[in-house]
Amino acid sequence: MEKENKTTGTVVGIVSNLVMVEVNGPVAQNEICFIALDQEHLMAEVIKVVGKHAYVQVFESTRGLKPGSTVEFQGHMLEVTLGPGILSRNYDGLQNDLDKMEGVFLKRGEYTDPLDREKKWGFKPIAQKGDEVQAGDWLGEVNENDQPHKIMVPFKMKGTYKIKEIVGEGEYTVDHKIAVVTDADGTETELTMVQKWPVKVAMSAFREKPRPFKLLETGVRCMDTLNPITEGGTGFIPGPFGTGKTVLQHAISKQAEADIVIIAACGERANEVVEIFTEFPELEDPRTGKKLIERTIIIANTSNMPVAAREASVYTAMTIGEYYRAMGLKVLLMADSTSRWAQALREMSNRLEELPGPDAFPMDLSAVISNFYSRAGFVYLNNDKTGSITFIGTVSPAGGNLKEPVTESTRKAARCFYGLSQARADSKRYPAIDPIDSYSKYLEYPEVQKNLEENVSEEWLSQVNKAKDALLRGKESMEQINILGDDGVPISFHETFWKSELIDFVILQQDAFDKIDSSTPMKRQKYMLTKVLEVISREYSFNHFEEVGGFFKEVINEFKQMNYSEYESDKFRQHEKELEELLKKQAN
Amino acid sequence: MESQAFQKVYTKLTNITKATVTLKADGVGYDEIASVNGKLAQVVKITGDEITLQIFEGTEGIPTNAEVSFLGRPPQLKVSDELAGRFFNAFGDPIDGGPEVQGEVRDIGSPSVNPVRREQPSNLIATGIAGIDLNNTLVSGQKIPFFADPDQPYNQVMAMVALRAKADKIILGGMGLTNDDYLYFKNVFDNAGALDRIVSFVNTTENPPVERLLVPDMALTAAEYFAVDKNESVLVLLTDMTLFADALSIVSNRMDQIPSKDSMPGSLYSDLARIYEKAVQFPEGGSITIVAVTTLSGGDITHAIPDNTGYITEGQLFLRRDSEIGKVIVDPFRSLSRLKQLVIGKQTRDDHPQVMNSAIRLYADAANARTKLENGFDLTDYDERTLDFAKEYSNRLLAIDVNVGTDKMLDIGWELFAKHFKKAEVAIKENLVEKYWKD
Numbered sequence A: 001m002e003k004e005n006k007t008t009g010t011v012v013g014i015v016s017n018l019v020m021v022e023v024n025g026p027v028a029q030n031e032i033c034f035i036a037l038d039q040e041h042l043m044a045e046v047i048k049v050v051g052k053h054a055y056v057q058v059f060e061s062t063r064g065l066k067p068g069s070t071v072e073f074q075g076h077m078l079e080v081t082l083g084p085g086i087l088s089r090n091y092d093g094l095q096n097d098l099d100k101m102e103g104v105f106l107k108r109g110e111y112t113d114p115l116d117r118e119k120k121w122g123f124k125p126i127a128q129k130g131d132e133v134q135a136g137d138w139l140g141e142v143n144e145n146d147q148p149h150k151i152m153v154p155f156k157m158k159g160t161y162k163i164k165e166i167v168g169e170g171e172y173t174v175d176h177k178i179a180v181v182t183d184a185d186g187t188e189t190e191l192t193m194v195q196k197w198p199v200k201v202a203m204s205a206f207r208e209k210p211r212p213f214k215l216l217e218t219g220v221r222c223m224d225t226l227n228p229i230t231e232g233g234t235g236f237i238p239g240p241f242g243t244g245k246t247v248l249q250h251a252i253s254k255q256a257e258a259d260i261v262i263i264a265a266c267g268e269r270a271n272e273v274v275e276i277f278t279e280f281p282e283l284e285d286p287r288t289g290k291k292l293i294e295r296t297i298i299i300a301n302t303s304n305m306p307v308a309a310r311e312a313s314v315y316t317a318m319t320i321g322e323y324y325r326a327m328g329l330k331v332l333l334m335a336d337s338t339s340r341w342a343q344a345l346r347e348m349s350n351r352l353e354e355l356p357g358p359d360a361f362p363m364d365l366s367a368v369i370s371n372f373y374s375r376a377g378f379v380y381l382n383n384d385k386t387g388s389i390t391f392i393g394t395v396s397p398a399g400g401n402l403k404e405p406v407t408e409s410t411r412k413a414a415r416c417f418y419g420l421s422q423a424r425a426d427s428k429r430y431p432a433i434d435p436i437d438s439y440s441k442y443l444e445y446p447e448v449q450k451n452l453e454e455n456v457s458e459e460w461l462s463q464v465n466k467a468k469d470a471l472l473r474g475k476e477s478m479e480q481i482n483i484l485g486d487d488g489v490p491i492s493f494h495e496t497f498w499k500s501e502l503i504d505f506v507i508l509q510q511d512a513f514d515k516i517d518s519s520t521p522m523k524r525q526k527y528m529l530t531k532v533l534e535v536i537s538r539e540y541s542f543n544h545f546e547e548v549g550g551f552f553k554e555v556i557n558e559f560k561q562m563n564y565s566e567y568e569s570d571k572f573r574q575h576e577k578e579l580e581e582l583l584k585k586q587a588n
Numbered sequence B: 001m002e003s004q005a006f007q008k009v010y011t012k013l014t015n016i017t018k019a020t021v022t023l024k025a026d027g028v029g030y031d032e033i034a035s036v037n038g039k040l041a042q043v044v045k046i047t048g049d050e051i052t053l054q055i056f057e058g059t060e061g062i063p064t065n066a067e068v069s070f071l072g073r074p075p076q077l078k079v080s081d082e083l084a085g086r087f088f089n090a091f092g093d094p095i096d097g098g099p100e101v102q103g104e105v106r107d108i109g110s111p112s113v114n115p116v117r118r119e120q121p122s123n124l125i126a127t128g129i130a131g132i133d134l135n136n137t138l139v140s141g142q143k144i145p146f147f148a149d150p151d152q153p154y155n156q157v158m159a160m161v162a163l164r165a166k167a168d169k170i171i172l173g174g175m176g177l178t179n180d181d182y183l184y185f186k187n188v189f190d191n192a193g194a195l196d197r198i199v200s201f202v203n204t205t206e207n208p209p210v211e212r213l214l215v216p217d218m219a220l221t222a223a224e225y226f227a228v229d230k231n232e233s234v235l236v237l238l239t240d241m242t243l244f245a246d247a248l249s250i251v252s253n254r255m256d257q258i259p260s261k262d263s264m265p266g267s268l269y270s271d272l273a274r275i276y277e278k279a280v281q282f283p284e285g286g287s288i289t290i291v292a293v294t295t296l297s298g299g300d301i302t303h304a305i306p307d308n309t310g311y312i313t314e315g316q317l318f319l320r321r322d323s324e325i326g327k328v329i330v331d332p333f334r335s336l337s338r339l340k341q342l343v344i345g346k347q348t349r350d351d352h353p354q355v356m357n358s359a360i361r362l363y364a365d366a367a368n369a370r371t372k373l374e375n376g377f378d379l380t381d382y383d384e385r386t387l388d389f390a391k392e393y394s395n396r397l398l399a400i401d402v403n404v405g406t407d408k409m410l411d412i413g414w415e416l417f418a419k420h421f422k423k424a425e426v427a428i429k430e431n432l433v434e435k436y437w438k439d
Helices: A221-226 A245-255 A270-279 A307-325 A338-351 A365-373 A405-413 A422-426 A446-455 A460-484 A491-508 A522-537 A545-564 A570-586 B154-164 B179-191 B209-229 B241-254 B268-276 B304-312 B352-374 B381-398 B406-420 B430-436
Strands: A008-015 A018-023 A031-037 A040-050 A053-058 A070-077 A079-082 A120-125 A132-134 A138-144 A147-152 A160-166 A170-173 A179-182 A188-191 A195-198 A234-238 A260-266 A296-301 A330-336 A377-380 A386-395 B013-016 B020-024 B033-036 B039-047 B050-055 B068-070 B076-079 B104-107 B143-148 B169-177 B198-204 B233-239 B287-295 B315-322 B327-330
Touching (some): A079 A307, A138 A160, A195 A307, A221 A522, A234 A405, A245 A270, A245 A330, A260 A270, A296 A307, A307 A365, A338 A405, A365 A405, A446 A460, A460 A491, A460 A522, A491 A522, A491 A545, A545 A570, B033 B050, B143 B154, B154 B287, B169 B179, B169 B209, B179 B198, B209 B233, B209 B241, B233 B241, B241 B304, B287 B304, B327 B381, B352 B381, B381 B406, B406 B430
Parallel strands (some): A330 A386, B143 B315, B233 B287
Antiparallel strands (some): A031 A040, A079 A195, A120 A138, A132 A160, A138 A147, A179 A188, B039 B050, B076 B104, B315 B327
């Protein structure tokens, strides 16, 4: 859609950030335009066209804008700029580098370059002169914060090309000519390290997208053990306010086994983003020993920043994720919160006076969400290497009601559901993921089951199911006890209940603020689950129901001390020994 | 735009609703303010040459031939140190009989702070109220509302918090305050000799509801002046945000917008976030802290207003009447300060987090014991002791009339632990028990 003569137009109507423009030429849906306002140019996107009128949503405040202002259309959709130097940057929803902006307050119409144009990168060629290449193929590599950042044939290029020349190893800026390729007709194209891609279009420069099959370790026990997510999988975390969504998301982004972490702070509290800015440069990545910030990209479009840019921010994050996936890297993308994104869609739909769907959300909400989640995934690249985007979004259900449209629509799209429960949060059982309502569809995939059997153990799946059953039976027993009273039920009901409490306290609950307990490797999770199940399978003798709770409280305490100790350390073994003695005393 | 003499005056309204008027005019900017027969109005919609104006005072008595002139600027406030000690209406005009304030003219509703320029909040705000300082510690740069039923004394508690917090300036944004409450604030501040550090923007129930929409922006423009230009710590009190949200829904309704949940406009979240996110800690030392009130109907926090607020603010404070002691307390279960982790045990004594958690846990045990009692089950000795503890805890720490320092609160906590429990029942780390246990 690149055009020689740019279409221009004139502002004829304004309602908040929706502006009506009379145009003098062709315009495309989602095309970007700039509206002149005094010395500033406000960026906007076409969202509807009626006759000669284009309706555009402005990514800034429209205060002071007058009818008659001139508008210049750009001939392309909203794009991100891709190249080395994206890691550890803080962008807004439109990929402006926030650190490059002057002053304390955001200025309207200020757009900053997402890349550093001066910095020189050590380039090593991978492809050679004469090679046949296509979009997404690797031409060379630079070292970006110790990640092998591949310089690729731009995704926009169609068909196959021959490399006419490629530079040798050396230090170049991003805009330096890296290669020249020729197409079938002999037309030459010069390539640099930079390329652009429209955020609302999924990148498809890969060979195949199979079903995800590999477990992605997060170190969070109630996810990895009970309802694991996969590399390239999708999940969502709905929860009322105050149930620990953000703490959980931060824990996952700190610990998950990913090469690149992208955090899209979409319409949430600014102080939470500040916490990431403050903490991540200090925290160490446990697997590489480097600072977490070095593998992290933050897209911050907080709740007080313009609404239309909030809508764009999740797409910006996803597109950057797709770029790194095409390099054969494991990307983890977290969006907090997708409800704010949906609300941005609702605000716009409302101003467009569209007929509303449920709760005044647009009718196509469900399709928009599904489409977005479908961009995650595990892929085989054209060179047989693999890459993945694992996507986890939080949902903030209005009034804590999981039947509201955003939660319902997301449930159709995401494969893992980690429902945060108010009751668990109230009793300080964190993470407050409800063990019974939550699910991971991946556990039903034969390829995932096979992967777990090979990498964890043969019995793993049956153990996980045993734990789930025990939790369910415990819940049922508790309900009976509540109805009939402590001494109105057989003692075995108390035993069943306390056995489920044991799983709850030892496996499900995890202290996100403790250095050791916060992250549990899979090996340790396997050991602990096996141990807990073994304790549960034993029979004990009790004379009175009051003994049951007392005994299990002591058992839980020993297990908790184990959780707080370095794995297989002396302290860990010591508590394990004390546990054995405790169990012997109560043995049947 | 100061050339008022040449201003064009329009005299033909084509449409009048309860809150808006429409007319044909040229060269008008979005958000610009206008005067309609002397009443202040703001541009809310432009379609070609048709301009829709929202009249803050309401459209009562406005004829179709009203005189309309556009001022070519958004609503503004003159800021300077002269603001201190003064009372203004929603438009920023003095209502205390004093002179006009001289100062720099600023547009209200200014842009957001760049998130990378914010500092992490880290300064504790002491209020002397243990239900807040001990269990839900406030931090400068935080935003937190009271979720309260209309019959609860939230304005009194808020005034108390304001006076005890060591803020350089206190800015009161009153929306739909009853005249009695307005006078109450005025008296309390006056009696405390604090008037010189207080600025008030007040819309009372006697004023038209739509005017309220200007109050938070006026208050926060003044707050930003003191926090940014003067590097002062500023505490902003907003009461009652539910009435502000109601005014939003009135306007959106008049503009034929499709309502979403609970008849609120679809943009409610963004509208509230724009205000609350003004709370900030600046790197140069200035800060804006917002303490607000959101009144509930029948304690329902799933209503769109408290629900959206809860997702935006950093916690919430609940007041509750404790019938055991006949006093109003800060509810330890439902209240939450999300930022307390940044200061407790760091700027306060090392035993703070553990004492806080244990006391709340024991208080929860007491609540269970009470349920048992009500259901006719027998109480154990432990149950009895938790009930005694709860009563004393409520009276000496949770009640809003408590005014002591944090160390003293912690000492009272240990005293109550030792009086009612064994060391093991309190379950606090051994080294702290050794240090603080009172035999």
